Amino acid sequence: QVQLVESGGGLVQPGGSLRLSCAASGSITINPMGWYRQAPGKERALVASITSREITNYADSVKGRFTISRDNAKSTVYLQMNTLKPEDTAVYYCNLRAPTGRGWQDYWGKGTLVTVSS
Numbered sequence: 465q466v467q468l469v470e471s472g473g474g475l476v477q478p479g480g481s482l483r484l485s486c487a488a489s490g491s492i493t494i495n496p497m498g499w500y501r502q503a504p505g506k507e508r509a510l511v512a513s514i515t516s517r518e519i520t521n522y523a524d525s526v527k528g529r530f531t532i533s534r535d536n537a538k539s540t541v542y543l544q545m546n547t548l549k550p551e552d553t554a555v556y557y558c559n560l561r562a563p564t565g566r567g568w569q570d571y572w573g574k575g576t577l578v579t580v581s582s
Contacts, residue, residue, distance in 0.1 A: 466490065466571040468558045473576030476548055480580070484543040486558030486573060496561045497534060497541045501554035501578075508557065512543060525551075548580045 467489040476482055484499065498513035512532035513521045520532055531544040541558060558573040 466560055466562065468560060468571060468573035470556065470558050470573045470576040473556060473578045475579045475581065477582055478549060478580055480548050481544070481546045482548065482578060484545065484556055484576060484578075486541045486543075488539040488541075488560060490539065491536070492534070492539050492541070492560060493536045497532075498559040498561075499532060499541075499543045500557045500559055501552075502557070502575075503554040506554075511556070513559075514541065545578070548578075550580050552578060553580050554578060 469487050470484060472482060472484040474482065494516050496513060496515045499511040500508050501511050502508040509523065511523055511526055512530055514532045514534055518534065522530060529545065529547045532541065534541045545552065555575040555577050557575045560571040561568045562571065
């Protein structure tokens with residue numbers, strides 16, 4: 465039912481910037497949204513999240529460098545990534561949380577690869 469499509473990944477040099485986008489198939493107005501990332505051999509981890517009221521949360525490793533934002537009219541969430549480091553290299557996934565009768569259901573995009581290298 466819910467489809468999420470990430471875009472904007474690519475190869476960038478250390479210190480550079482990228483802007484990721486996540487387009488949803490339907491309205492995201494009431495939904496908390498997030499960006500997660502997974503590097504080879506590591507667990508998927510939260511990078512940033514944003515509530516329906518635009519309260520944000522960031523992993524300590526990206527605070528001051530990354531900014532999450534949302535445009536409900538476009539059903540799109542963004543992740544602006546500045547001062548990129550090699551350790552930011554990972555597949556980045558978009559996440560949507562939807563209410564269910566039992567709690568929450570998580571929906572995921574297929575991911576977009578970010579490579580930070582000289």
